[in-house]
Every structure is written in structure tokens, then in C-alpha cells.
Amino acid sequence: MxxxxxxxxxxxxxxxxxxxxxxxxxxxxxxxxxxxxxxxxxxxxxxxxxxxxxxxxxxxxxxxxxxxxxxxxxVYKSYPPSFVEKGQWGRMLQWLNTLSVADTTGVNVEGVKDVDDWLARLWEAGHRVLATSGSSGKCSFLNHTVGDHDLKKRHFKYSVGWPYVRSNADRTVFWLGPSRGTSSATEAAQFNFENFGKPGQTFALTDQPLRIADVSRMAAMRKKMADGSATPDEIAAFEQEAARKGAEGREGLLKLLDTILDRRAEPMLISGMWAQYMALIARARERGIGDGAFHPDTVVNAGGGIKGVALPPDYKEQVDRFFGQVVRPGNYxxxxxxxxxxxxxxxxxxxxxxxxxxxxxxxxxxxxxxxxxxxxxxxxxxxxxxxxxxxxxxxxxxxxxxxxxxxxxxxxxxxxxxxxxxxxxxxxxxxxxxxxxxxxxxxxxxxxxxx
Incomplete structure (x- = not known):
């Protein structure tokens, strides 16, 4: 540098x-x-x-x-879609190389089955590529070095929570989403665990890796449903799969919410979306837990998660009342x-x-x-x-x-x-x-x- x-x-x-x-x-x-x-x-x-x-x-x-x-x-999703659709992973490396400092074209892609395999090969070769999927289902891919990853984690250590708290690896940490994968969200989960979490006291909605191929496929299907190009069979299969995953996710979420409520008297760091916090409130009410029951040194990060979800107009106010006088930092x-x-x-x-x-x-x-x-x-x-x-x-x-x-x-x-x-x-x-x-x-x- x-x-x-x-x-x-x-x-x-x-x-x-x-x-x-x-x-x-x-x-x-x-x-x-x-x-x-x-x-x-x-x-x-x-x-x-x-x-x-x-x-x-x-x-x-x-x-x-x-x-x-x-x-x-x-530009970070400017590759022809056919490269992914036809499994032309060498061509994808060539495209990524135009936007990278280090040469990516020598990465071994023999036997790669899907985009998650392709990303895994890049990570093994030292290219910490992060993926993000938009509403079209087409991913952006952004290359990082291992050094970029380490400096980014250091930046999170000193910035997340500022000016209210400092990260001292002394809290129970809850991440209301997947904790593993190649997205910036799963990366942030790992940063929070390492920077704020006590050993053995970090919890996520799931430790199963977030598969970019699945996220992209679901986003692309929603787009087809919205523009009317999806067939009845495709819609039925999509809804069946969504219902199955929804049931699995609901079970995991309730378990995580109960763990949060059980530990409400100790300092924590909780990161989640507004809809998940409304689910936490509903679970607390079922258990007879009222507002303001959390330790005042608990750090609560909130945002996103309202697209396609019916929430009351005052959902932010409800969440604020529920957590009470906790620490509420924010980041852009x-x-x-x-x-x-x-x-x-x-x-x-x-x-x-x-x-x-x-x-x-x-x-x-x-x-x-x-x-x-x-x-x-x-x-x-x-x-x-x-x-x-x-x-x-x-x-x-x-x-x-x-x-x-x-x-x-x-x-x-x-x-x-x-x-x-x-x-x-x-x-x-x-x-x-x-x-x-x-x-x-x-x-x-x-x-x-x-x-």
C-alpha cells in the first residue's frame, strides 16, 4: 500500500x-x-x-x-448472462480479470458445477470475491484480496458501534441471518462475531452456507412472476419450495428468538431486520415479556427487511419501545x-x-x-x-x-x-x-x- x-x-x-x-x-x-x-x-x-x-x-x-x-x-455484473447459464466459468474468470488487480484467469475451474463452486475456487486461490444478487437475479461479483478482508474487519472493529461502544469481544452476539457464505452480509456476521463476541457465545439464524445460486434463482423467478412470464408449473414449484423453506426458517427463527429472550438480562449485540424484530416482540408477548426488559448495554442494529412484508405503520416505534434504553448505533x-x-x-x-x-x-x-x-x-x-x-x-x-x-x-x-x-x-x-x-x-x- x-x-x-x-x-x-x-x-x-x-x-x-x-x-x-x-x-x-x-x-x-x-x-x-x-x-x-x-x-x-x-x-x-x-x-x-x-x-x-x-x-x-x-x-x-x-x-x-x-x-x-x-x-x-x-459494471460488477456486466458479464453476459450466458457465461453463467452455460457454465462458461473460464470466460467468467476472464471477465472478472478485467476488474481485478491480480490475475484471476489461472484459477482452476475444472469440474465447477455452479456459481457457488466457482466462488469457492476463487477463494481457495486467494481471491475473496463477494457476491450480491439484485432483483433481477443477476449477481455482482467484487474481488478482494486477503489483505482487503483483514483491513475491512479492522475497520468494522473500530467503526461499528461508534461513537457509543467499542468492540472488546465480550458480548453475546446474535445475527438474525445466515452466518456463512460469500456475501457481504455473511462477511459482516463473521466480523461481528470476531470483533464483539465472547468465545462460544455467537448465534446465527443458520450456520448453513448461503448459496448464491439459490438466491439468484429465487430472485429471477420473482421477476418472471412479476412480469407474467412464469408458467403455472414454475409458479407452483416455486411456491412449494418457498413454503418448505419458510417452515424451516420459522422453526429456526423461533429457537433463536427464545435464546435472545432467555439472555435479555445480559449485554448483547443483536443485528436483524425490522420484520424479525416484530417477530421477536410477538414471541415475547407469548411468553409474557413486556417492553424494556433488555440490559441497557445491549447493542441493537436494525434495518431493511420490509419489502413484501406487511408491517404496522409504527413498526419502528414499537421496536424502540420494546428494547427500551439500549444502545442504538447505525451504519451506512x-x-x-x-x-x-x-x-x-x-x-x-x-x-x-x-x-x-x-x-x-x-x-x-x-x-x-x-x-x-x-x-x-x-x-x-x-x-x-x-x-x-x-x-x-x-x-x-x-x-x-x-x-x-x-x-x-x-x-x-x-x-x-x-x-x-x-x-x-x-x-x-x-x-x-x-x-x-x-x-x-x-x-x-x-x-x-x-x-
């Missing part, structure tokens, strides 16, 4: 300082680190070099210079990002020094500044350069619509820009999210794998 990048990445070891630095001081270092990284990566990733050449970018002298070099989030992150952003007491998200924020217009073509908003507050598309990564180029334009306060100080008193806790998507599920550079970069990828 280049010297200034390492300096910025290592600042997280003192999170109280890292999340309270003057923006001008941080951004001066960030620009120098971005130039270091750009010089290194354009020699390693031809896709980035091509993009820089076409955009006329020779060096990073200002934040605006980074914007044309950012990859659209869709995504699979493409190594450095999650913690939420402060004022309800704002803060950045680590090694994460460059770039708030751009909807098309992803122009950097927004304080002059584009009122009183330093701007609304735009979230983009970033994550300086931590060694496995790939960490510059990305996301699909997230954010409100950023670019004034020099947060209402919590700390210095630096912040994001409001009102993040949404520019496109709804099933809609196209047009980003100006997406088509160009996809064309680069297609040309590289066709060569």
Missing part, C-alpha cells in the same frame, strides 16, 4: 480522531493518496487506463478529476464499500479519512459542491473512492440518492462533512438507473472479454 494511503487507512485506529478532522486537512491528503493510487492502478487495470485516456485524465489534481474515472455499480454501507460509515448522536453519517466522498449529479457526470445547495446542503448521487482496496479499483458511482451537509461541522460538534439519514435509491426495483458512464464502461468490458 502506498505511504499516504496507509497513513489515511491507519487513522481508523483512533476513531474519535478519525471522525473529527477538518475537511480541508483530510481532503489535501486524500488528493495525494488518490494520485498515488491512480498511478498504480492504471498500470494494473487496463479498463481504468482506457477510461482515463478517453477522459483526458493524466493526474488527480482535484476531486473533479476523479469523477470520470469512477465505475458505475452495474454496501457490498462495494470496505469502510462503513457510522451514525453519530445527531443522526448523521460520518466518513473515515481513507474514504473519499464524491456527491455527483443524477447522471454521475458532475461533482456537486456546497454552492450547488442551500446553506451547504446538497442532494445528489453518492459516489466514492475507497482507498483501502488492493484487489480492485475502489472508485464507484452508486445507485443511492443522498443528502450531504458540506459545512465544516456536524450538529454533533465533530468536524467534517456528513450525510443525512434519509438515503433512498434513484431507481425503484425493476427500473433502469441511468448513469452517464455506465454504457461506456460496459462497452470497454465487452471489448476486453471478446478480444
Amino acid at each position: 502506498t505511504p499516504i494511503r496507509k497513513q489515511l487507512v491507519d487513522m481508523i485506529l483512533d476513531p474519535d480522531l478519525a471522525y473529527d478532522l477538518p475537511a480541508s486537512d483530510v481532503e489535501a491528503l486524500q488528493l495525494r493518496a488518490a494520485q498515488e493510487l491512480f498511478e498504480e492502478r492504471r498500470a494494473q487495470i487496463p479498463l481504468l487506463a482506457r477510461r482515463a485516456e478517453d477522459a483526458g485524465i493524466e493526474r488527480i489534481g482535484r476531486l473533479e478529476d476523479l469523477v470520470p474515472l469512477l465505475f458505475a455499480h452495474t 454501507g454496501m457490498t462495494e464499500l470496505a469502510q462503513v460509515m457510522p451514525r453519530c448522536e445527531a443522526g448523521r453519517y460520518h466518513r473515515a479519512p481513507a474514504l473519499i466522498w464524491l456527491i455527483v449529479d443524477r447522471e454521475g457526470e458532475r461533482l456537486l459542491t456546497a454552492d450547488d445547495g442551500e446553506d451547504g446542503v446538497v442532494e445528489g448521487r453518492f459516489a466514492f473512492l475507497d482507498l483501502l482496496y488492493e484487489g480492485r479499483w475502489g472508485g464507484l458511482i452508486t445507485g443511492d440518492k443522498v443528502t450531504a451537509d458540506l459545512k465544516p461541522r456536524c450538529p454533533c460538534g465533530r468536524r467534517g462533512p456528513t450525510l443525512f439519514d434519509n438515503i433512498t435509491r434513484f431507481a425503484q426495483p425493476g427500473e433502469d438507473d441511468h448513469i452517464g458512464c455506465a454504457g461506456t464502461i460496459d462497452a470497454y468490458v465487452r471489448g476486453a472479454i471478446a478480444a
Whole structure:
């Protein structure tokens, strides 16, 4: 890792300082680190070099210079679907290689049966590829090195729970989802277990590996059902399988919920979705347990999980009342990002020094500044350069619509820009999210794998 990048990445070891630095001081270092990284990566990733050449970018002298070099989030699923459908795993390696620093084309794929086998072979070869499946069922694949994984875990150690708690491996930890697999969610489960959990006192909904092939198949079937292309037999088989898995999941969830309730008098860390917490409340009521029965040092992380689930309008308020005076931190992150952003007491998200924020217009073509908003507050598309990564180029334009306060100080008193806790998507599920550079970069990828 280049010297200034390492300096910025290592600042997280003192999170109280890292999340309270003057923006001008941080951004001066960030620009120098971005130039270091750009010089290194354009020699390693031809896709980035091509993009820089076409955009006329020779060096990073200002934040605006980074914007044309950012990859659209869709590039990490830009492979032809036929590569997966026909089991062309060597071609998939060739595609992944266009987005990776280390050569992936030599990974042994003989005998690979499905995408989970393919991912396992990559992990065995030292490529910690994470997969995420969208509503279409088509996965994104993002390469990491073993070092990226370790630094990411370290970042979670100092950021998750900040500024309220520190991870000391002294809690019972509950993860209301699968704990093993190749997704960012299962990765986060393992980070929480290692950073917060007492030995032998970590619990998950299931320890069976989350299979990406199953997740993708279910997502693709839901899409077919929504657009009317699924046959009656396909729908019947899908519903039968969903019912079976639902029954199995319900049994496992009730067992886990009872364990949580049994330990409610001790400090815990619980991570789950809103619908699961509503199930916890229902189980508590069945057992005669009222609101506010949890240890005050319990940490509760909540989010997501409401699509297609009927919840009362006040579900968040019900969950708050049920847990009572516990610790309620928050984080903003995504699979493409190594450095999650913690939420402060004022309800704002803060950045680590090694994460460059770039708030751009909807098309992803122009950097927004304080002059584009009122009183330093701007609304735009979230983009970033994550300086931590060694496995790939960490510059990305996301699909997230954010409100950023670019004034020099947060209402919590700390210095630096912040994001409001009102993040949404520019496109709804099933809609196209047009980003100006997406088509160009996809064309680069297609040309590289066709060569």
C-alpha cells in the first residue's frame, strides 16, 4: 500500500480522531493518496487506463478529476448472462480479470458445477470475491484480496458501534441471518462475531452456507412472476419450495428468538431486520415479556427487511419501545464499500479519512459542491473512492440518492462533512438507473472479454 494511503487507512485506529478532522486537512491528503493510487492502478487495470485516456485524465489534481474515472455499480455484473447459464466459468474468470488487480484467469475451474463452486475456487486461490444478487437475479461479483478482508474487519472493529461502544469481544452476539457464505452480509456476521463476541457465545439464524445460486434463482423467478412470464408449473414449484423453506426458517427463527429472550438480562449485540424484530416482540408477548426488559448495554442494529412484508405503520416505534434504553448505533454501507460509515448522536453519517466522498449529479457526470445547495446542503448521487482496496479499483458511482451537509461541522460538534439519514435509491426495483458512464464502461468490458 502506498505511504499516504496507509497513513489515511491507519487513522481508523483512533476513531474519535478519525471522525473529527477538518475537511480541508483530510481532503489535501486524500488528493495525494488518490494520485498515488491512480498511478498504480492504471498500470494494473487496463479498463481504468482506457477510461482515463478517453477522459483526458493524466493526474488527480482535484476531486473533479476523479469523477470520470469512477465505475458505475452495474459494471460488477456486466458479464453476459450466458457465461453463467452455460457454465462458461473460464470466460467468467476472464471477465472478472478485467476488474481485478491480480490475475484471476489461472484459477482452476475444472469440474465447477455452479456459481457457488466457482466462488469457492476463487477463494481457495486467494481471491475473496463477494457476491450480491439484485432483483433481477443477476449477481455482482467484487474481488478482494486477503489483505482487503483483514483491513475491512479492522475497520468494522473500530467503526461499528461508534461513537457509543467499542468492540472488546465480550458480548453475546446474535445475527438474525445466515452466518456463512460469500456475501457481504455473511462477511459482516463473521466480523461481528470476531470483533464483539465472547468465545462460544455467537448465534446465527443458520450456520448453513448461503448459496448464491439459490438466491439468484429465487430472485429471477420473482421477476418472471412479476412480469407474467412464469408458467403455472414454475409458479407452483416455486411456491412449494418457498413454503418448505419458510417452515424451516420459522422453526429456526423461533429457537433463536427464545435464546435472545432467555439472555435479555445480559449485554448483547443483536443485528436483524425490522420484520424479525416484530417477530421477536410477538414471541415475547407469548411468553409474557413486556417492553424494556433488555440490559441497557445491549447493542441493537436494525434495518431493511420490509419489502413484501406487511408491517404496522409504527413498526419502528414499537421496536424502540420494546428494547427500551439500549444502545442504538447505525451504519451506512454496501457490498462495494470496505469502510462503513457510522451514525453519530445527531443522526448523521460520518466518513473515515481513507474514504473519499464524491456527491455527483443524477447522471454521475458532475461533482456537486456546497454552492450547488442551500446553506451547504446538497442532494445528489453518492459516489466514492475507497482507498483501502488492493484487489480492485475502489472508485464507484452508486445507485443511492443522498443528502450531504458540506459545512465544516456536524450538529454533533465533530468536524467534517456528513450525510443525512434519509438515503433512498434513484431507481425503484425493476427500473433502469441511468448513469452517464455506465454504457461506456460496459462497452470497454465487452471489448476486453471478446478480444
